[in-house]
Amino acid sequence: MTSEHSFFIPDIEYLIDIEGLIKYLGEKISIANVCLYCNERGKAFYSLEAVQKHMVSFLLFFFSSFFLT
Numbered sequence: 001m002t003s004e005h006s007f008f009i010p011d012i013e014y015l016i017d018i019e020g021l022i023k024y025l026g027e028k029i030s031i032a033n034v035c036l037y038c039n040e041r042g043k044a045f046y047s048l049e050a051v052q053k054h055m056v057s058f059l060l061f062f063f064s065s066f067f068l069t
């Protein structure tokens with residue numbers, strides 16, 4: 001998952017339930033429709049597709065601004 005999606009877990013040595021964490025994050029996106037980065041600080045989303053689209057566009061913006069500066 002790290003190499004394919006650039007997903008990493010900080011301080012993983014302290015994590016005791018990785019399956020539980022992944023399940024929680026999946027439910028946060030798919031059931032609560034919450035962006036993992038904004039974490040309810042930004043706009044609200046009313047579908048899984050909307051939050052997925054937002055997260056992908058945010059990551060594209062984030063990485064493009066990082067590499068173009």
Ligand SMILES: [Zn+2]
Pocket residue numbers: 035036037038039042054055058
């Ligand atoms: Zn967001």
